[in-house]
Amino acid sequence: MTNQAITITTVKAKKTKPDYNELGFGRHFTDHMFIADYQVDKGWFDARIIPYQPLTLDPASMIFHYGQTVFEGLKAYATPTGEVNLFRPEQNIARLNRSNVRMCIPEIDPNFALTAIKTLVELERDWVPTAPGTSLYIRPFVIATEPFLGVSPSTQYKFIIILSPVGAYYKEGINPVKIAVEDEYIRAIRGGTGEAKTAGNYAGSLIAQQKVAKDGFAQVLWLDGLEKKYVEEVGSMNVFFKINGEVVTPELNGSILPGVTRQSVIQLLQHWGIKVTERKLALTEIVQAHKNGELEEAFGSGTAAVISPIGALSFGGEIMTINDQKTGPIAGKLYQTLTDIQYGEIEDSFNWIVKVSK
Ligand SMILES: *Cc1c(COP(=O)(O)O)cnc(C)c1O
Numbered sequence: 001m002t003n004q005a006i007t008i009t010t011v012k013a014k015k016t017k018p019d020y021n022e023l024g025f026g027r028h029f030t031d032h033m034f035i036a037d038y039q040v041d042k043g044w045f046d047a048r049i050i051p052y053q054p055l056t057l058d059p060a061s062m063i064f065h066y067g068q069t070v071f072e073g074l075k076a077y078a079t080p081t082g083e084v085n086l087f088r089p090e091q092n093i094a095r096l097n098r099s100n101v102r103m104c105i106p107e108i109d110p111n112f113a114l115t116a117i118k119t120l121v122e123l124e125r126d127w128v129p130t131a132p133g134t135s136l137y138i139r140p141f142v143i144a145t146e147p148f149l150g151v152s153p154s155t156q157y158k159f160i161i162i163l164s165p166v167g168a169y170y171k172e173g174i175n176p177v178k179i180a181v182e183d184e185y186i187r188a189i190r191g192g193t194g195e196a197k198t199a200g201n202y203a204g205s206l207i208a209q210q211k212v213a214k215d216g217f218a219q220v221l222w223l224d225g226l227e228k229k230y231v232e233e234v235g236s237m238n239v240f241f242k243i244n245g246e247v248v249t250p251e252l253n254g255s256i257l258p259g260v261t262r263q264s265v266i267q268l269l270q271h272w273g274i275k276v277t278e279r280k281l282a283l284t285e286i287v288q289a290h291k292n293g294e295l296e297e298a299f300g301s302g303t304a305a306v307i308s309p310i311g312a313l314s315f316g317g318e319i320m321t322i323n324d325q326k327t328g329p330i331a332g333k334l335y336q337t338l339t340d341i342q343y344g345e346i347e348d349s350f351n352w353i354v355k356v357s358k
Helices: 090-102 108-121 201-203 206-213 261-269 281-292 329-342
Strands: 033-037 041-049 070-073 073-079 082-086 134-143 156-166 179-182 220-225 233-234 236-241 246-250 274-279 293-300 306-315 316-323 355-356
Touching: 033 108, 041 108, 070 090, 070 201, 082 108, 082 329, 090 108, 090 134, 090 261, 108 134, 108 156, 108 355, 179 206, 201 246, 206 220, 233 246, 236 261, 236 281, 246 261, 261 274, 261 306, 261 329, 281 293, 281 306, 281 316, 306 329
Parallel strands: 179 220, 179 306, 246 274
Antiparallel strands: 033 041, 033 156, 070 134, 073 082, 073 134, 082 355, 134 156, 220 233, 233 236, 236 246, 236 293, 293 306, 306 316
């Protein structure tokens, strides 16, 4: 499907656009969607953009039974000069294919996947919201569609891209959240599927989130699945701690999702000459650093929030307050710099931006 043309069927009547100040996340969808099909004998074929519509699937489709599926999440940003920016989309596509390999799903030509994203976003140009902090969320995903109840890799798939205009994550400015350490459930384990963006990881994590939400915690801090000793991620974000001048993030160990934002944070910190280390980080080290007054900042990183400062961490009945529950200088500078690059407010000196339209 490398150079295969994408056929485009446009809608007869466009939807009314939602109020761009009341978007929320993932509730509104644009007029069109992208689909390509896969069959073993044909490879990926019939790439098309069609009006946004429900799918018709056989109830025996393997996605419904064994969860053979992967997804991605990235955003398109409107710039002050009327262009549309994508942030490191090749990283998302590379990760999509790594997830595909893990889930026994056929890979997708990366150039074709980027063309598909750009073509769809370009067609939906007027859905890229322009209110501050808003963006067009891009959700590529693959589902197994062979109607078969045997446990084996499907021989048929659909690669789909949908678009959703999303609101500003921080309506009243970047704001620290309270997090609870999760010591009962685990998200992922080495050798499992934690480093793939696949549905089951998220289904399995809901119960932990539900458990702490009633006590006012925004998310859980996940520990490693083997010893429940080392920190791994926070909710669906990667996590960073600044301890005594050094920024530490858990090393990619097979159960951590390799975030594009995480990688960008590491590169920015290195560029600024701030010491950043990827290593195993024990929860006890964080507790000790807090006791010693050396736990300076903590924050999550991910496409949705970009940077999410952690103001308080609950563990074993105690609450550790971090940086007086205020956004720390590093978290604040990272947030500002990343969003300024994404929205085209400052020079893209890392070459992270891919233009959709000129
Ligand atoms: C998507 C995701 C992240 C963040 O990845 P980004 O590429 O930065 O958006 C982190 N952890 C989990 C579990 C995720 O699903």
